[in-house]
Amino acid sequence: MTEEAASEFMSKVPGWKLENEGGTLKLNRSWKVKSFTKGLDFFQAVAEVAEAEGHHPDLHLVGWNNVKIDIWTHAVGGLTENDFILAAKINMLDLQHLLRRKATVV
Numbered sequence: 001m002t003e004e005a006a007s008e009f010m011s012k013v014p015g016w017k018l019e020n021e022g023g024t025l026k027l028n029r030s031w032k033v034k035s036f037t038k039g040l041d042f043f044q045a046v047a048e049v050a051e052a053e054g055h056h057p058d059l060h061l062v063g064w065n066n067v068k069i070d071i072w073t074h075a076v077g078g079l080t081e082n083d084f085i086l087a088a089k090i091n092m093l094d095l096q097h098l099l100r101r102k103a104t105v106v
């Protein structure tokens with residue numbers, strides 16, 4: 001998928017950013033969680049969606065409470081519709097109880 005085509009899909013995945021990392025197009029989004037273990041709970045919820053989809057994100061938990069998810073299709077080294085489906089399904093999860101209240105979801 002070209003960057004232009006990907007841009008067309010971005011309205012379907014509010015909160016996610018389109019990045020070009022060294023020529024690889026990816027979707028990413030970050031959250032601040034209440035604690036390290038709630039970050040792991042966040043990962044668990046996302047993992048269940050990914051397993052159901054058979055499509056998997058890269059999960060990052062850094063500085064104990066900063067969650068960042070990257071999504072792209074490794075098999076093609078870029079973005080496919082499966083990436084947008086996964087991002088949209090992650091957006092549908094109710095994870096507010098894991099997030100820091102004053103967190104600004106970027």
Ligand SMILES: C[C@H](O)[C@H](O)[C@H]1CNC2=NC(N)=NC(=O)C2=N1
Pocket residue numbers: 054055056057071072073074075076
């Ligand atoms: C065989 C299996 O469907 C593939 O290995 C899947 C697993 N999950 C995947 N996830 C992502 N993000 N990219 C892939 O290319 C991919 N391939």
